[in-house]
Structures are given as structure tokens and as C-alpha cells.
Amino acid sequence: EPEVTQTPSHQVTQMGQEVILRCVPISNHLYFYWYRQILGQKVEFLVSFYNNEISEKSEIFDDQFSVERPDGSNFTLKIRSTKLEDSAMYFCASLRLAGKNIQYFGAGTRLSVL
Amino acid sequence: GESVGLHLPTLSVQEGDNSIINCAYSNSASDYFIWYKQESGKGPQFIIDIRSNMDKRQGQRVTVLLNKTVKHLSLQIAATQPGDSAVYFCAENIQGSNYKLTFGKGTLLTVNP
Numbered sequence: 001e002p003e004v005t006q007t008p009s010h011q012v013t014q015m016g017q018e019v020i021l022r023c024v025p026i027s028n029h030l031y032f033y034w035y036r037q038i039l040g041q042k043v044e045f046l047v048s049f050y051n052n053e054i055s056e057k058s059e060i061f062d063d064q065f066s067v068e069r070p071d072g073s074n075f076t077l078k079i080r081s082t083k084l085e086d087s088a089m090y091f092c093a094s095l096r097l098a099g100k101n102i103q104y105f106g107a108g109t110r111l112s113v114l
Numbered sequence: 115g116e117s118v119g120l121h122l123p124t125l126s127v128q129e130g131d132n133s134i135i136n137c138a139y140s141n142s143a144s145d146y147f148i149w150y151k152q153e154s155g156k157g158p159q160f161i162i163d164i165r166s167n168m169d170k171r172q173g174q175r176v177t178v179l180l181n182k183t184v185k186h187l188s189l190q191i192a193a194t195q196p197g198d199s200a201v202y203f204c205a206e207n208i209q210g211s212n213y214k215l216t217f218g219k220g221t222l223l224t225v226n227p
Contacts, residue, residue, distance in 0.1 A: 004157075043217040048214050055212045091157050100163065103213070
């Protein structure tokens, strides 16, 4: 069964450093998302991406964040200058947009900012 | 404002019992609801969904009930098994919102053998 894959599974970085989290959405899906989950809290929407552009972003998604779909398969989230409070699980999700609008999630990347 | 919340943060049941996990939402514009299961160290996994034009939907061992009058959603798991132990989130999708999901806080279900 097709699945969303994310790499790395765990990323440790120093405060102020740039990180890139990578995702490969399901191949015939058209909408792509990033969510984050701070330890013990609910999953929060960050950004949605459709037709090669951001379709919506949350207040969390400030100028330090960016997303890119550099080729036909990858979808990345970049944090330019990480802060301690960016430590969280980051989940990528994709949606086909034909029939059911079920979002399928990857296993996540745990980001630890020291 | 929009919000999705859960009444019970934890639920402990015996293997074989039925489990009921509840969720409240406040945005009447929500038209689609999903239950996700999250096991430790994994991403949310789709369980079952329901559209706002339905009151009930059944899957394999799971049933979702939607009461739009009181903006309440529940997930029923029949004959709960140890493998059902996880955190369960309800999520809502609001019309015109790029299908983004708003999640509730989650309920930890523990199944005792």
C-alpha cells in the first residue's frame, strides 16, 4: 500500500541552525501538508501546498519556515534559524483530491533543537 | 472560534470490552470528520471518517456517530484488543479550508489484557 515517507526520523540541531525535513508524498496525490506535534499536545496544522504554491498557512508558519517541491516527488520543510520551541514531531501528509479527502500521514520527523 | 476537543483524556478498558471515545466540536461549518489512531512513535493513521450529511458510519469493529445538534462525535470500538491501545484523535475539516485538519487533544486508550 502506498505510503508517505519522511526522512530523517530524528534530527538533532543547534539553535540558530537551518534544518530541512524531507517528505515523499503518495505519488498520485495533489495536496501536501505539514503539521507539527509538540510532545504531549495535539497535532497542529502548519501549511498546505497545492499546484506548486502555498494554499494556506497557519500563524505558526512564519518567515522562518518555507516549503518547496523541488521535483515531482519530494516535498520539503525548511526552518531557517531553529529555536528551542521548534522542537516537535513534524508530520507530512498528502491528499489525493478525488473522491474521499483523506489525508495520509508519514511517520514523522522528530526535531530536537538544543 | 473553531475548536475540536475531547471529553476524556484517558480511557482504560478490559480486553473484549467495547470502548467509546468522545469528541466535541464547535464550528458548525465543519462538514467532514475523521478519527485517527496514533501509536507511539508513529504518525496518525486513518481509522474512519464521516460526512456531515450522515449520522452514523460503520467500519470493521469501529463505528462513528455524529450528532450535529450538539456538535458531538464519538468513536466506538467493539471487542477492544490490546493492539487498539493508542492515542485517538478526532479531526475536523472545514469547507473552503484547503482540506486542512483541525485536531482535538487526543484520548489515550489503554486496553488491559
